[in-house]
Amino acid sequence: MNVAVEHIATDQPPDDAKARDLDYGWQSGNQIELLENGEAYFPKVFEAMRAAQREILLETFILFEDKVGFELKDILIEAAQRGVKVVASLDGFGCGELSVSFLRELAEAGVAVQMFDPASKTLGIRTNWFRRLHRKIVVVDAAVAFIGGINFSADHLGDFGPEAKQDYAVQIVGPAVADLHHFALAQSGRQVRTRRGWRRRPQRPAPWSTSEEDGLVRLIYRDNVQHRDDIEEAYIHALSKARTRAVIANAYFFPGYRLLREIRNAARRGVHVQLIMQGQPDVLLAKLAARMLYDYLLKDGVVIHEYCQRPLHGKVALVDDDWSTVGSSNLDPLSLALNLEANVLIRDRAFNQQLYESLEALARNHCQTMPEKRKPRLWLWRLTVGFLVFHVMRHFPVLTGWLPAHKPRLKPIESPAHDV
Missing domain, CATH: 3.30.870.10 (Endonuclease Chain A)
Structure with a gap:
């Protein structure tokens, strides 16, 4: 058959x-x-x-x-x-x-x-x-x-x-x-x-809900045609409005400069910003890439935790007491510039608090917190490697677009002998 x-x-x-x-x-x-x-x-x-x-x-x-x-x-x-x-x-x-x-x-x-x-x-x-x-x-x-x-x-x-x-x-x-x-x-x-x-x-939405009611949900997604930056823009917009707290737990963290800058700016204006990263990654490169960004964020007051109990695969975040997002998108070049992804944005205080308590328990009980002032050992080497890795990763989506495997194809697969 x-x-x-x-x-x-x-x-x-x-x-x-x-x-x-x-x-x-x-x-x-x-x-x-x-x-x-x-x-x-x-x-x-x-x-x-x-x-x-x-x-x-x-x-x-x-x-x-x-x-x-x-x-x-x-x-x-x-x-x-x-x-x-x-x-x-x-x-x-x-x-x-x-x-x-x-x-x-x-x-x-x-x-x-x-x-x-x-x-x-x-x-x-x-x-x-x-x-x-x-x-x-x-x-x-x-x-x-x-x-x-x-x-x-x-x-x-x-x-x-x-x-x-x-x-x-x-x-x-x-x-x-x-x-x-x-x-x-x-x-x-x-x-x-x-x-x-x-x-x-639905009709085209406003980028931000100003309603005080709970139970609000909005679907956002990225594709490689008309919605390339929707998820990244949602993070940037929420962080730009943050007043008290922001927590991001993300398995693969290597965002672009605009999002990094918004994270740093939030911390500079007094928002308590916490990042929960992989400390025991299933992909070692993910941990190395994220660590290239630590010094840039730590110096402005961002608190960085590494989850060490087991591999972190989550893609969630919250801002203040009512905005949250849950979905499939990491904050790395693959998710933000290549993959087909979908998240929901949630405006609900009870949900936000539940997610906050879960992430806070994770950070408190199963994470190591990066020191604000790390030792400058091999700082020149780290600076050079970090610069190279950052720019390679940021141009990575363009480079992969040249590969033949990425040409759009629409071909029915009829034979069970095909290796799927």
Whole structure:
């Protein structure tokens, strides 16, 4: 049997999404629940999928054939067999090791599997490294949505061991789910319809909500066409308005100068700015790159913590007592200039406080704090290397754009022999 796996173009969104220039505004009246790590996330999302009546839309960067991946597969198959429309959009690099038998079982049950930029290995090495589908979104029956940084893999569970990831997602119920549903449908290439219970596409939003009410949610995203800087601009705008506190917990931290300057400026005007970085990284280069920026930030009063209990995979932040963001985007060149990402902005005091308490406990109990005045040992070497690394990393997206693997392609994959 042929396994029908659709192939989505690398750089360009589907025609429907590209034509509409999707912009989403602030939606009020939402219930938002913080889900920390797989122990909180997987039971919630699996429960929603098991209760699905009409539709499951799923996007993920990583799906592994482990206990989490097999449970997800069984749930999707059972849903499809009872008549639920199931669309699973997977990244060709992050899901590149999935077996043909795994995909075949999904396809035979009626699950529509889409692989973003799959590529065969060259000399045993995968070449489709950059411009990934890095979003993690689940929408069930256009009634409940999940978004964050958690993949469908067992390394998001504590019993995985010392390499288990620390991460965050949110469950949303309310009007903002219609925006996530609309977005997920459009990005999957499915026809976006307006029907009872589904909201029409919102108008272009104001960049900042001035409402005093809670429960506000706005979907933002980046692509390689019309929304290249939306997530980075949201961080910059929030930090520019910060009055009392700002906390950023990010796995891969190497932002551009404008965001670095806004972080530093906030600290200079008396905002208590804390950064939580990887101290035990799954990618050593991420730690080295982030440390190149420490001196620049520490001298102006930014407090930097390195989380040392296990790898940090979170992509969350908060400003003052009501603004927060949770999503898939790191603050590095891959996420800010190459990958397809999605975050939600949240204006809700209770959620902000819950996230703050979680991050504060993380910083207090499981982090080491960088000293304000670090020893100037090898300062000339660090200055030279830091300068070179910074500029290489900032021009890295342009350089990777020249690689042949990044040319947009739209090609159906029909044969199970294809190495996906």
